[in-house]
Amino acid sequence: MYIDVLVIHKEYRRSMITPQQIRGARAMLGLTQKQLADASGVSEMSVKNIERGSTPDPRVSTMLAMKKSLESAGVEFIPENGGGPGVRLRKVES
Template structure:
């Protein structure tokens, strides 16, 4: 969606790239503070998290103000 590599997200979120890989493969479960850091990094990069509204939760790119 963003074209962001794992290493960049890890740097922006302040976690190790190996930690993200472990989350992706299910080897480890993230702590709430780690999830918050990852979410904040994605939101800063332009991702918008959409709450469940009958169709399920989701994500989209934030629309830039014109």
Template structure:
């Protein structure tokens, strides 16, 4: 599975116009945990199930995570965004 970075999470939230609280609600991860994770850089730290829940919530919102392709990893919205 593609590893997702904190920078991708922040970009994904911006595309969806979600606050940290929105992400916490959608993922089932506490707001303090979201804030702590987003204060870091690099891959999502902490437990693997936390990263999985965050990624799943953002993908359910319509985000596609893009792997490193020479220009760096990124995010975009699905055409058929829910």
């Protein structure tokens, strides 16, 4: 059980996105906070609070739901790799 918790925590930390990445992804896609909330199955207030940074430790399920929705809509999240975390539109294969 302890190992499972460590694996889940490691996966979460690796897939963590920042409030700035969420705002940026939403802006690139032209989504409102309400649209992201609806697509993610979370409350609009959760999106607002997370983007503002006023939720210091948001639920893992909320963050993963928003990340999945934004990725499904066409963005890629770039992890911290020395240049800071980022976000970009996924390249469309032609």
